[in-house]
Every structure is written in structure tokens, then in C-alpha cells.
Amino acid sequence: MSTFPYLLAMIVVPAVGAAVVAALPKGRDELAKQLSLGVSLLVLVLAVLATVAFDAGGERFQLTTSVAWIPDFGVDFALGVDGIALVMLLLIGVLVPVVVLASWRDEPPGRRSMQAFFAWLLLLESLMVGVFAATDVFLFYVFFEAMLVPMYFIIGSFGGPRRQYAAVKFFLYSLVGGLVMLAAVIGLYVVSASELGEGTFAFDALRQIEIDPGVQKLLFLGFFIAFAIKAPLVPFHTWLPDSGAEAPIGGSVLLVGVLDKVGTFGFLRYCLPLFPDASRDLAPYVLVLAVAGVLYAALLAMGQSDMKRLVSYTSIAHFGFIALGIFAFTTEAGTGAVLYMVNHGIATGLLFLVVGMLIARGGSRQVGDYGGVARQAPLLAGVFLVAGLASLALPGTNSFVSEFLVLIGSFPTRPVFTVLATVGIVLAALYVLLLYQRTMHGPPRGVLLEGGIHGGDPYDDVPPARGGASAATATVTAPAPPAVPRLRVRDLSRRETAVAAPMVALVIALGVYPQPLIELIEPAVAATMSEFELDPDGDGVVPADTEGTD
Amino acid sequence: MSLTHYLVLAAILFTIGAVGVLVRRNAIVVFMCIELMLNSANLTLVTFARASGTLDGQIMAFFVMVVAAAEVVVGLAIIMSLFRTRRSASVDDANLLKY
Amino acid sequence: MIQAPDLSLGALAPLLFVFGAACVGVLVEAFAPRETRHPVQVAIALVGTLGGLVTSLLLAGERQVTAGGALAVDGAAVFLQATIAGLGALSILLFAERSLDPARSAFVAAAAVPAGSPRDRELMTAHRVQTEVYPLTMFAIGGMMLFVAANDLLVMFVALEVLSLPLYLISGLARRRRLLSQEAAVKYFLLGSFASAFFLYGLALVYGATGSIRLSAIRQDAAAETGGGVLLVLGLALLIVGLMFKASVAPFHAWTPDVYQGAPTPVTAFMAACTKVAAFGAILRLLYVAFGTSEWTWRPLVYGIAIVSMVVGAVLGLTQTDLKRMLAYSSIAHAGFLLTGVLGFGGGADGTGSGLGATMFYLLAYGLATLGIFAVLTLVREGDGEATHLSKWAGLARRSPLTAAVMALFLLALAGIPLTSGFTGKFAVFRAAIDDGAWPLVVVALLASAVAAFFYLRVIVLMYFSEPAADGPTVGVPGLPTTIVLAVTVAATVVLGVVPGAVLDLAEEAAIFVG
């Protein structure tokens, strides 16, 4: 195992980069962009090297570095990754450069300079790495909270019309969660102090101590609420559609792609190992939230007229799947859930990116303002379709593997919930194909026609029921002469292609050959789940049933 | 008459002072009420001193008087400046700052 | 035959320094020619405060009761004295700022001249500056340092007055908006002396109950007669009222918003920072030393007061439109947070719990951040006065990014976002409280700070996310003094947030009461 502190480097490099970009004199946007791209690519390289240095068969935490930070609180600046964290770091490494490239031509509102945007972006990257790499609960918490600040500014300064509202909502939601968690963190510390003599925040030490069930429940709730807000589970989700819709595309991608994963990551890394009994007892309730989210959010997604809101809601549904996988307490499902985090980051990231490209052309977020784009911009449509299929988990795309693992892994222990969640894959097909049909198919419409924007009711453009049948008998079976649109939609530019290509490649590659990632993830998950699979009772299938039925 | 009476008297004075602060408008009068409260405390101190047969109480009373005197100086200065600008010493007139 | 009480001048050095500077200041005021006064006064004040700071730092580790047992020079006293002296020095610098106000000073030229009179108007523009504010401030600082070291109730009372009376005066000395300033002074004075009357009466009752006013003696007595006599209880109640008033804890906070808003901003900064430290120093000493024995059940009371204070501060702050007033409510909320630290003292004889150290650290962090934020307030001006109305701050980040950034930093610190001093402080006191089993209180505190975070955020939203207004305020270029203050406070806020270890150690080691 190498001695080079990859993790530290991955935190420091972007932080320094952010400082430099921020310090650049005004009007050097181009330089700022190139610099940010370079830095983020460097981080990607580091992430890859770290993965190479990581020994999947080795002990749980590797590439560790630790220095005493606040001795009075027993806080160490301790970094280290297991497979779960490592894949998230890889995801960050991939997404940030893509986002930088995707934001290249963004026009910030009110003549703000993009320099600030890229500075915040890099700072965010640094903090995100920290969150996943921290092996000290206090350190984790610090990153967890600090992470809000750059995202807050990214949404608030560079977002859409209602950005102020969205930014504050995002910050307050997360802050409330964070503060509740803070109480739990301190509580954990106090418990550890009473158990081990002197308090500690070291994850490994905390994992060892036995906590009284009652206390466990309280602490679990403290952590859970914070995480359930971050990775929005119904009913803590309403901030995400606003933030996701108002944030600049780059922000949205990182928000749902990585930031929110901290929540699900937290479930797996902190809630389960630290509070096993509480997790076991409360799992049914969590699963109710998870499955409710899957169905509820999917239906909501169908009802959206704003494309970015729609994508946000689909993410909420996906987070439901992830939570299901985690709280099913099986290695298969857990592995699937972690893989899901990565895949969702890529798939939904791609979806957000391509939606952003569409919005950049049409200038409207309303589904109803588009139609027949596929004819004018086949490449755009193709990427859109790939992203869509990935998010409805079509076999051959990366998401299929994870969703399949989650479901097949959850079924043995949680049949009822799994069956309900499986219904969600039909809904997923519905919201994706509805969106695709309304925007890409049919005759040119909306901005493609009059070049103007009209607000679209989500249903104003649904073809009449039985439209297929009746229209078929009437119309002829040849391509109808295309209406000549006044406003022509360009196909993807070279830059946009460069943005989409790697993501599409990942979608396919991870869909065809996911095993390497799985081998990276499994040991850590197995270690976490071992506590649960060992216990004799059929892991509360019965409560699962009772919960599921109501 | 026993020491208790002194204590009760002091308590009554204190109360009168406190109520005065609440009900009087003129800043000077309010301030006098506060002085009354201070002096009721003094009376209490002296009484207890007598009770315990030590002199500490009396000494403290002297301290308090000095402090009270200083307070008078400062207080009157402030109230005067207010009075001279507003031509009124009513504390109710001074409520630009609120909510 | 009377023998002089023991008196170790060494231990009193900080006090002597400050009071000495104050007296010299008075003399200078009397004899030095007007034009030389300002630099001289500032110099003297700085020498006094910094001298006090240095000497108290040298005294670190000192444990003794001196001046015939009237003063306790122990870890806590020294730490708090150093804090007060340091914050005092910074406040003096704020007072000394001359380049912001067109008339070169934030203080009225002649307090005696009625506001709005012709004379007043001509003085308004004249470059004449008044300097009695410096000796007054020095007395106040001295009083505060005495306050935290007082080992018997009488000294505490005297110190209380010594620190209060100058404050009453200087809060009435604003150069702009004199009416508000004077009103603030009157309110502060009347309510302040009202409160000290309570304190005094409490003192008398305690004296009656225990026959002594020496904290240690009271402790023994209180411990002896379990539950304590009614007199003692009433006495304690009244003492608490007096102290809570100074610490602007709800429900004794009513004066705070008005006075904070009316007083000259540098004075507000001084009050907000130093008075809070002094008051809590006294509260800690009274509760831990005199009534620290486990028989004494003031904890439920403080528990309740803390909740009230946090909630009132946080909720009332939501709808404020004046920044100074908003910060007043924030200081009320923070008083509540501090009380959670006070509760976390583990019932130990000399505060063996982590509460004492945590509270002292919080005081330091809070004081610095508050000073800093008020310093920023002095920069943003419209016309000749400061633009304290929230709406004026819209889009400030575009007009002057640096100011906005600094402001944002302090706001985040007050909101308790990690990597700022505010978070470390909050963490420390909350840990102490939970340690002591007060976790429900902590949960309330956390929710309250979430609410409070909203109004801090609102300022950031305005500064960064709103488009600047056409008739926006001008951002003055700070002179050297304010620059120093800002530099120090910013640095401290970041350092205490990122690497608080050293200072936390200091506070922990200093968490000792003798007496």
C-alpha cells in the first residue's frame, strides 16, 4: 500500500485550486475555466491512482492518514477509504470535470463572473472528497456542514429565477438536519466517553462499543433525520425539486449526483454499523418511507411540467431504491445500493446535463415548450434517450445492474416492500418515455415553432387516448412531411459531445461489465451487513409484511 | 419592636420603589424610586448587621451610599441631556426605539 | 490595632494597569491641550488595556485569593480578564477610528449641547472630537475585570456599578442620530440601576441569611443548611436577576435591542462583546462558587431561562429590519446558548465539568465575532451615518466583495457553521451540557440556532443574491485602527474554527475557581 497521501491530496488540490481561481483578477474567465478543468482532471487522476493503490482484499480502511486535530474533543483529522467511499471518490473525480466542461458557456445571472462559480465548484469538490474520506465522525460532520456553503452560493448566485428561495430552503433544510445530527454526534461522543473512559470520534473505535438500545434509537434518529433530508426520503424531500430546478445545471448534477449521496452513504456507513439494534428495529419504518418514495416520487415526476423538477423527482424515487437496498440488510442489496449511488450519479447526471443542453437551446424549462427535437437534433435526442433509458434501468445500462441487485437482494428478506418497489420500474418507464415523447417526438412544437416560450400544462401535449389506433387508420404510414420550423435547434456542439461522450460510455461500460466495481464495493458492504445477516430471526420479515401491507 | 419589623419595612420600601418605577412617568421621579429601592436594601443591610452583631452591614451601607451618589451624578447628567433636547423629562416620550 | 489586609500587587497588576490608565486619562482630559488629547488618550487607553492583557496572560496559572479575600485571582478570573482586556483594546481601536465619519469621530463633539440646536448643527460638521470617552471606557473595562474576579458580593456590586455607569454615559454619546442615542442612554441607565437595585437587595438578603457576603462562606452556609432558608433563596433569585440583566438574558433582555440600536456602533460593539463576558464571568462565579454545591437546585431555573432566552432571541430576530437590532436579538439567543454551557458544570465543587472552560471559550469566540461584525457595520454608510437598515445591504457583494465576504464570515460564525469559531464554541458548550444529561436542552438549542440561522442567512442572501439598489450605501475605506480590528477578529474567527486546540486547552486549564 502506497505511502502517498492520495486522500489528503484530493482534498488539498481542489481547495488550493479554488483559492487560486478566486484570486484571479477579474475578467480572466477563460483562464479560470482552464485552470478548474485542469485541477478537476488532476483530482480524477488522483482518484484513479488511489483506486490502483487500493487493495480490495485488504483491510477495511486503507490509504489512511491521521493527525490529532482537536485533542480536547478527541478529534483526529483522520482520512481513509473503504470500497464504498472509494467508488464515491471516483464518481466525484469523473463528475466534476464533466460539470466544469458543461458549465463552460453558462451565462450567470446579473453579469456575475463565472470565476466565482468555478471557485465554489472546486471548493465543493474538495469538501465532498472530505465527507467521503473522513473516518472521524466529527470530521465527517464538519465536512457535511461545510459542504452546504459552496452549494448554497452556487445555487443562490448562479441559479434560476427563484434561486434565492431555493438556496435558503436548501440551506435551512440541510442545516436543521445537520444540527439534529450534531446533537447525536455529541451524544455518541459522550456515550463513547462513558464506555471507553475517554471520548473519541474515531469510527473504528465507535463501531466496537455496545450502546444501550434506548440510547441507540435516539442517536440513530439524530443521524437518520439528517441523512433522510440529505438523500431526500419522502416526506423530507420538498427542498430537492426547488434546488434541483433552480440550481445551474452543473450545480444540479453535483447536487443529486454526489451531495445527496452523502445521505445514503451515511445510512450505510454510520447508521447501520454504529446502531445495529436501532437499525434493525426501525428498518420497517425506514422501508415504508423508502418504498413510498419510490412510488410517490415517480407519480409526481409524471405530473411535472418543468423538466428539471421532473428529473429531481426521479432522483427522489431512485433514492428510495437505494434506501431499500441498504435497509434490506443483505450483502447483495447493499452492494447494489452502493453501486446504485454511483450509477445514479452518472445516469441522472447525464440526464440533467442533456436536459440542460436542451434548455440552453430553447430557453425554457417547460416540457410543453418542446416537441419534435429528435428530427432536428438526432445526436441530442440520442443522448437524451440513453440517459432516459439509464434512469429507467434498462438492461445494458449501468442502472439496471444496481437496481436489479437491490431488488433481488431485498426480496428474500423484504418480499412485500420489494414487490411494491418493483412496480416502480413501470412508473419509471412511464415518466421517462412521456418526457422523451413530449420533447423529442411528434411534430415540431413550442420554441421550435414560434421561437417563443409558452408555459406548458403537463397534459396539454398528451396525444389523445387511443391516438395510436385511431390516427393509424386515418393517417398514412409514411413520414409525414415535416413542418418547417422557423427556429432551428442546433445539434450537440463539439464541446457538448465531449461532455456527453464519457458519460454515455460509462453508462454502457458499467452496464455490460460492472463486476470490477462490485468487487471493490462488496467487502465493505459484507463487513457492514455481517452483523445483520448473522442474527437468527428471519430478519423481521414478519414486521416487514405487517408494515408493507398497511 | 423586633428586627423583623425593620426588615418588613425595608421590603415595603423596596416594593414601593419598584412600583414607583413602574407607574411614574417623570424620569427624575423614576430615578428617585430606584434610589428608594437602594436605600431599602441599605436598611436591610444595617438591620442584619445589627442582628448578627457585626459591622459589615453598616460598612456595606456606606459603600452603597457612595455608589448611589455616583449613580445620581451620572443619571442626572443623562436625564438632563434628554430633557434639554426634548423639553420634557417624561420617560414615555422617549420611545423612538421599539419593536 | 488594625493590620492591613494582605494584598499581592502582582495578582492585581491587570486591574491596576487599567484603572491606572483610566485615572491618567482623566488627568489628561483635565490638563492636556485639546488637539493633543486624542492621540494621547488613545495611546494611554491602549497601553492600559494591552498592559492589562499582557499582565493577565503572565498571571496564567495563578491561584490565590487576595485583597483580604475580596478578590479571587484564579484561572477563570485571569482568562476572563485577559479576554476583556483584549476585547477592550480592540474596542478602543474602534473608538479611535477617524477616517470613516466625515467629522472624524463617531462620538458627539459636545454631549451637553442639546441635539438639534444651532450649536449642535455647527458642531456636527466641525472636526472637533471629544475624548472623555476613553477614560470612561477604561473605567468600564476595569469594572468588568474587577467583576469577574470579585470574590465577595459587595465587590461584585461595586464592580457592577463601576462598569455600568460609564457604559450608560458613552452609549449616549453618538454623533449622529443623537436622539436615539440619548434615549438609549436613558433606558439603559434607568433599567440598569433598576436591575442593580435588585442585585443589591439580593445581596442584603443573602447577607442576612448567611451572615457573610464572602462567596466561600456563603457556600459553606448554603451547604450546611440543606435546601437553604427562604432568605437565601430569595437572595439568590434577586442576584441572578441582576446578573442576567447585564448578560441580556431573556426575560431581562428588554433593554438590549433599544440600547444596541441607539448607542454609537463602536460602543455597541464594546457592550456586546465585553459586557457579555463580564456578566457571564460573574454568573459563573456566583453559581459555581457560592451556590455550586449539589444541594443547590438553581439548575432547573437556569434550564428554563436558557430555553426562553434562546427562543425569544431566535424568534424575535426573524423579523428585524435593522442590523444592529437584529444582532441584539442574536446576542440574546447566544446568551441562551451560553447558559447551556453554564449548566454543563457537572455539579463539581470547582466546576469539574467541561462547562466552565467551554463557556469561557464560547465567550471569547463570541466576543471576537461580535466585535468584528459591528466593525463591519461601521464601514457601510449612507449620508453621514451608518446604513444599518437591512434593505441597504442588497447586492453589497457586487459593490465591495471584501466587505461582504468578511461580513458573511462573521454571520456564518454566529450561525455556528463548522470551520468557524462559532461552531467550535457551540460544540464545546453543547458537549458540556449533554455530558451533564441536558440533551433535551441541547436539542432545543439546536433548533433555536436553526431558526437563528435564518436571519443570518437573510443578510447573506441580500448581500450576494440580490441585485444592488440604485441608491446603495457607500462602503467607507477603514483607517488603520478598524483595519487592525477586522484583521484580528477575522483571523481569530477562522483560527478558532479550524485549529482551536491551543485555545481550548487554555480555557480548559483556566477552568478553575478558588475561594
Place this chain on the structure above:
Amino acid sequence: METVPADGLIAASWLLIALPLAGAAVLLLGGRRTDRWGHLLGTGTVVAAFVLGLLCTLQLDGRQVEVGLYTFVATGSLDVPVGLLFDPLSAVFVLLITGVGALIHVYSIGYMAHDPRRRRFFAYLNLFVAAMLLLVLGDNYVALYVGWEGVGLASYLLIAFWHERPAAATAAKKAFIMNRVGDVGLALAIFLMFAQLGTVSYDGVFGSVGTLAAGTVTAIGLLLLLGACGKSGQFPLQAWLPDAMEGPTPVSALIHAATMVTAGVYLIARSAPIYDETPTARAVVLAVGAITLLIGAIAGCAQDDIKKVLAYSTVSQIGYMFLAVGLGPIGYVAGLAHLLTHGFFKAGLFLGAGSVMHAMNDQVDMRRFGGLAPHMKVTFVTFGLGYLALIGFPFLSGFYTKDAIIEAAFDRGDGWGYLLGGVAILAAGLTAFYMTRLMLMTFFGRPRWEPGVHPHESPPVMTAPMVLLAVGSVFAGFLLVVAFPLEEWLAPVFGEPVEAEHVVAPIVVSVLVTAVMVIGVLTAWLFVGRREVPAAAPVRVSPVTRAARRALYADAVNESLLMRPGQWLARALVFVDNRGVDGAVNGLAASLGGSSSRLGRTQTGFVRSYALSMLGGAVVVAGALLAVTAG
């Protein structure tokens, strides 16, 4: 019969999938550069695959060969390898898919010649062939599932190939969604297998399925059936198939007639060991098949769209196949044989229809046809042969395979057997009716063409495949049933053929069927052939006809039961989420703000009220402290 590792050419059978896949990849990624030769590449890959498949089949001689490739997913106790199983059953399908596929690719070269997006069309076709081959070659249920949804995707892309037309786009979406519903069943079946048996490979599952509780097996069987219904357009998921005719005709021929829609039959045949354990599920299969074949036949009688007639005919013919495989061992082979012959003649019929539309400016309404026979002889002849094969004209392929199924039905011996047989025979009559009607309306009678239509024969590149398929539809039945019996070829899979004792003598059945067929033809001639066909569909018709035209209201039901409520629910939930969930949070914030300003009123600015508040506070403090100390 255990499987043996691959050897010889079969070891390279993964190329069967790789070739078309590569073709698709090149065409999609290559962009316009490949426009000129794209269609040739697309066709080439499939032809190559066919040749390879043929060679592999020749090498097979009744073994079950497995070709291990790589580990797809392995975590915990789950292990999903990517492996192929090349056995007689899959071999048959490989030949059908690549063979018919190749012909239809060739046909498409001509049919799509003038379409600007021909390259993409061939890419999608290749993609489909690859996915379909994976479906039939995979050696475990997950691989099957992957192919299963893969063909779904290809079908979606091809139905929506002319996506400018909302009808096409909607039809494609409808097809995908209804398939997804079926897929849920298939997925759940897989979960259940894994949960109960810990494996998803055919070997593993079939090996230990006997150990399962009857209920579990039945559940698995029914879930699989749900999947099969979705893919094969069987009741109750049949409604998407007719709409799928929105796609270009070659697509209808390949995907929605010859291959994809028969995947359901493959699934059930492949899962024979499971169904052997559960008579209940098998009975349901029977029921589905019977119901569907009637629905299809009835609806087929009232359509005016030539492709829809063929579509409903497909639905009904697949119903026959389900009926057959539902009968169990006695039916498997019959069903598969019919599947193969149907692949030939139905593909031929669709290509013929395409050729007709080609000639009639893409008109699909048979009421605007008529009298085309002399103008397009090749089409007429090939189409006619396909027609005869379909209605079961003696000694053409349909005759052999359909009779076999009906015999098998009767051979059940019990009352159900007679009922099913009766239904099958009735449907045979209906088939004869609607197909004859089609023939008459299209090729005979007086022209009812749109003005400016000049029918002409299609180019050789289109007619050649039609001819080949016609030949197939003539001889396939004879070959598969008599010459080289399919049941012997499939013996390794379904066991040695059992000589069932016939309840009704085969000859009787044949005569019966033929008689009914003749009746059907005559009826059609009476109703359609003798009198003038109105150019517009008559409005005043019997409720029966109306029902038949609307395919027994399947769409109406789906719409009112699922679509409308779904949309309503979505709307409602959006409201709930904004007003309810989000509203609660915002409400909380608002209430805080309100209480803030209300509390703020207490800050009156009057010193005396402040003093009062202090005094009050003091009293409370004292009181509280006293209370605490006392209590």
C-alpha cells in the same frame, strides 16, 4: 440430459450476438459516413450470423452445449455469469431469427431505399437481432431478461421510427410500457427463484425446482406467464400489438410477427420443467391462449387496415401457440412447429402487405384497394400462398402445424380438451373468414384506388425475399412434421416423443378443420366477394361488428381503468406535494415569522413596560426557585 462444454464452431457462437451488435454499433456511432454502405453492412452481419448459426446447428447433433463468457455480476450468494446455452431449442430459434431476419433485411434495402434515415433503421434492426439472439441463447434467466428488455427497446425504437407522427410515438411508448408490465412479472419470477433456490441459471433452477412448495412453483409459473403475455401480446396485455403496426412494415414482419412476439412461447417452452411441476399455472396458460386466439380472430374480422388484420391474426396465431405449450409435453413441439411455420407465412404476408402499400403510396385502408392481382403478380402469388398456408389449406404448412395443435387439444381427453379444441376450430374458421376478406378486398373486385395511384410491382430486392418466404410457407409444415420431424430434433429438450393415444382420430380433425375453413372462406365470399365494397366503412353496423372493430374495447378498458386514473392521481399528488408536504414546511416558517412579529409588539419602547417585564421576570424567578427548593 446434462450440458457439455463448447467445442468447435459452437465455442464461437457468441459471434452470433456480437456480429449484429457490432453492426449496430458501427452504424450508430459511424454517423453519416456510413450512410452509403450502412444497409449492406447491416444485412451482411445478419446473413453471416445465419450462416454461422446454420453451421453450429449442424455440429450440434442433439447436445446441449454451454459457452461460458464472463462473470456479469457476482456478489454475496448471487452469481450471474454471462453464458450461452446452445441446444436444439435455441438452435431452432437462432435459425428462425437469423434466417427470416436476413430476408427481411434484404427486403428493407428496397423498402427503405428512399428514407433519409435508412442507416439508422438498419442499426436498430441489427440491435434487435442481437438482443433477440441473446434472449434465446442465454443460459440463465437474467441473460434472458436482458435480451427480453433489449428486444423491447429495439421494438420501441422501430415502432417510433417515424416519430414525427404522434401516432407512431404513442404506439411505441404504449408497446414499451405494456411490455414493462410483463417484465415486472418476469423480474419477480427471477427474484422468487433466487430467493427460493439461490440460483437463476436454467440448470440450477430446473435441477431443484422439484424441491419447491407447489404454491411457490405456481407463483413462479404465473409470473413468467405475465412476462410472456406482455411480450407476445397475449390477453390481457394484447392491446399494444396492433398499434405497433405504426412501425415500418419490415419491422412488423420481423418483430411483430415472426420473432419477438413469439418470445413468450419460447419462455414457456424453455421453462417446461417449471410448468411440469404446476398444473395450475399450465391451465392458466391454456386459458390465456384460448381467450387470446378468439379475441384476435374476432377483432381481425372487422379491421379495414390491412396491417391491423395481419396484426390481429398474429395475436390469434400466438394464442394457438400458447394453447399448445399450455397443453404440456404433448403440445410443446406442436406449438413450436406452428411458431416456425407462422414465422414464415406471417412474415411473407407482411412483406406482401408492405409491397402492396409500396404500390399504393403507403395506403393501408383495404377499402381503397381492390383488383390489384393483375398489376402485381409476384406479390399476389406469394401473398396468396402465405394466405393459404395461414388458413390451413391442406398440405401447406399451416395445415400441418395447426392441426397438430388442435389434435393435441382434443388429446387431453377431458371436457376441457373438447372445449379448447372446439374453440381452436372455431377460430380456424374465423381465420379463414378474415383472411379471405382481406384477399378479396385487396386483390379482387373493382379498383377503389385513390386518384393518382399507379400500382406497380416492387423491385426484385423486395420480391425475392417474398418468394423465398412463400416457398417456406408452402413446404415448412411438411418438412417439420413429416419429413424431418421437429419432435425428434427437440427430443433432447422435451424428452422422447410419446405416441399419444388419440381421442379423436387425426383424420377426423383434419376433415373438420378443413370443412370449417371452407365455410369461413365461403362466408367471406358471400359477404365481401359478391357485393361491392363501399370505399368508406359503413357506420350503421351491428354492435358485434362495432365491438370487433374496437378489438372488444381493450383500449377503452385500459384507458378508463389505468391511464385516466393514473393521470388524475399524478395531478392530485402534485397538488398534495406542493400544498401539503411543502405547504406544511412553509406554513411552519410562516407561523414562526408571524409569532415573531407578534412577540415583537411586546418590545413597546416604553421603559416602564420593560421594567414591568423585568419585575415580572424577577417574581417568576424567585417563585420558581422557591418552588424548586421547597419541592
